[in-house]
Amino acid sequence: MGLQLLVVAAGAIGVAAVARRRGWPVPLVLVAVGLLVSPFVPAVPLEPELVLYVFLPPLLYSAALDSSYLRLRDAQRTIGLLSVGLVLFTAAAVGMVVHLMLPDLPLALAFALGAIVAPPDAVAAVAVGRRLGLPRKALTVLIGESLFNDATALTLYRVAIGAALGGAVSMWQGLGEFLLAAVGGVAIGVALALASAWLFRYTRDSLVENTLMLLIPFAAYLAAESVHASGVIAVVIIGLHLGNRMHLQGFGTRLQSAAVWRVTAFLLEAVVFALIGLQVVTVTEGIMGSYGVWEVAGYAAAVLGVVILSRFVWVFVLTYPIKLLGQATARPTVAQRLILSWAGMRGVVSLAAAFAIPPEVPARDRALLLFLTFTTVIGTLLIQGTTFPTLIKRLGVSGRQQQYEDRLAEAAAQQAALDAGVAELERLIEKDGEPDEIRAEVISNLREKSWRRSLSAWERLGGGTGQDGAExxxxxxxxxxxxxxxxxxxxxxxxxxxxxxxxxxxxxxxxxxxxxxxxxxxx
Missing domain, CATH: 1.20.5 (Single alpha-helices involved in coiled-coils or other helix-helix interfaces)
Structure with missing residues (x-):
């Protein structure tokens, strides 16, 4: 297993390097290559524990560190409707359709499949959106949804699997488990966040602090899961808290942290998307002989269609009356809703949950759920993922105006900060008295550097060229x-x-x- 993962990682990095150089979406290329080579290489098992306890915590933590707590808070209503409401709606829609198609399949397992395929993985959508200049608000919603929807889906999945194995579970029991997972995850996340922030006040060692940061997501996830709380929420909470306080750390910690988590996220994302594509043989072998080819293809197409359609129904139809009950907010345009509706690619968490279905579930049912999950993940990645860039370009949704406003705000902030720095320099000069020749040269260099930084901030508004195109x-x-x-x-x-x-x-x-x-x- 270790050697296989090493080979997969090396191959995934090579494929990702080529994709990055050519400007292709890395996740989609990795999945496609995995699908192509899977029949010709030994099977590489996707261990659920590996994904949920090794890959998922650092990926969530990295995304939370890099997110804006303030922007997420501003978009909390939309994020909540997607990460909780849409997940429940999709799970219910898929469960009912599967139960109608397969009445012999226990209802609890039908809803378990709905919970498995309900949460989108926004990695591919965010990667494409950032490259094409998607507006920041849309990216914030996609990131926020991906941070919290796994918690809803995995909790619902546990309830459904428990009902399938242990008998009936009432709605109130299910709701109680969900609230316990959510509240427990928040409590553990907040407690560890405060403890970590207190600890970092006394370390003041960039190497030690970044080493601790590598351990934090695993500690938070394990601590929450050990008491049946949501490890996902715990990791996200602590990541957002520490990311919002990163300015309090030393510059060495920030520089190292940015590099460490970029490398970590790149490696883990490359491996998990490659693993998705490599599961095609394992998944299809389990279904062979139990169902006809056209029969199972029809089931797969129906589930994929419900997953895609339910997101459109939720975004365009059901969220409007819900929002009317709350405070008025700026309504997104039709183009923005289309992009949000089409950004529903599924990922490795869904596949890991399907592989984690207990062996007590009948082998025929388990193989069917795994196959339907795999086809949904691959279908959304290859259909929605490959057409997502074209949709953004055709609709003309761009964040270029926001980029200009960002540079303008940066230039103004740089000017204000540099003015404060120069004022502090003048105060120190006045305090220390008339400088000698050497100190005068140092002071002159400091003034020149401040002037150059101020000039550079304003020049970036023009892209590095003047009005006549000169440098x-x-x-x-x-x-x-x-x-x-x-x-x-x-x-x-x-x-x-x-x-x-x-x-x-x-x-x-x-x-x-x-x-x-x-x-x-x-x-």
Missing amino acids: TPSALYRRLRREMLHAERRVFVRLRDERRLDDEVLRTVMAELDFEEALLNRD
């Missing part, structure tokens, strides 16, 4: 300084190769040059 002073400075840095690096490396500079010293000076170039390339 702006800041753009010229960055270009020339980059070339100087490349020349400096060549000298350091040459001195190392000539044994006149130790490798440890080389790494130190290279890090300094890299930080400077990172500032130059921040556009």
